[in-house]
Amino acid sequence: MSRSTVIGTALGLLLGIALGLFIAWELDPLEYVDTAPASLRSDFKADLVSLIAAAYAGNGDLERAKARLALLPDMNTSGYLAALAQQRLAQDFPETETRALAQLASALGEGPAPASTSMTLPPPVTLSAAQPITPPSPTTFVTEIPPELALPNATPTPLSTETPEPSFGLISRVMICDPSLTDPLVQVQVHDSDGQPVPGLEILVIWDAGQDHFFTGLKPEIGPGYGDYTLARNVTYTFQLAGSDELVTGLMVESCIDEDSPPYLGSWLLTFKQPPPP
């Protein structure tokens, strides 16, 4: 092959590649059209998951929500939804979005949907027979409140996938001594009049220097009606179901002692229940 042949072929190659790149980058650049949800950027996917939950809160159609979530592999588990709800709660996203995510996470968690392993959650609590150090008053432990006393003037509300009206009343306030809990918590369980757990309910937390809130249903592995809040030492808290007049006051971290272990910090379990229909 002569030298001129090689040069001619190489020149042609360069021209062809140059023309191809000019067409691809300048004349007719690539446009993303007709894409599928799975190709969305991760933050857009998270927004879409949140929108699916909001739509579910609006229509209550779980099968439709599942079908929509199926378009987003790896983002359709109850664990992912609960984690996203917690993330958005911390980032001050609209409260309706957080509640909707919690409701959908709980709805998925109740069914045969696969459980997420991406979240580190505290184990379910168990009551122990350990005694608190101070104060020794028996009111520190279990205070059973008769439903007829705890729920005055309560109006029963039909429960659906939407947020029920806040007619729940406190039925028990229990101190928990569980050494497996690394942080002192206030754990809340909310049940409807049939004893079914209720997700998506907001709980207000108030103390002398500020306030915060959290929702039930953000940890569906523990229970759809479950929510918890980590307590700080030497702070006295008041808890309230959003929209309810009933306050749970005077909650603070107290110590527990076991015969076999050094003192540790205890937690509280608050149980709310909706009154039965008249």
Next chain:
Amino acid sequence: MKIPVFRVLVGFILGLAASLAYGWLIQPVEYVDTAPASLRIDYRTDYVIMVAEAYAGDEDLQLAEVRLAALGPMAVTDIVAEAMTYAMEHQFVPADVENLNRLSVDLRTLAPTPEIGSP
């Protein structure tokens, strides 16, 4: 030195073919990190229906407008109209069309926002 035109043409064709084969077969385009505006029309329509369903539940029109804005620079009323047209053409269930219609009507009560032009 005389460069043969025939050789240049052969090289040109080979270069073009090689670059196209590389782009289409060896390393084809993968759609990743796309935006909602690029969704296919059926997915776009379902997106708008979800916004309408969410609006039916929370009645937050501003939030609905923000969600629709993710679908591109078109006016939000046009985005909903496009979805309604597709939904009716493909015989979506009446509840979907009703939700879209309600959202469309309510969006028209908002002050019109100018379309964002392309750069």
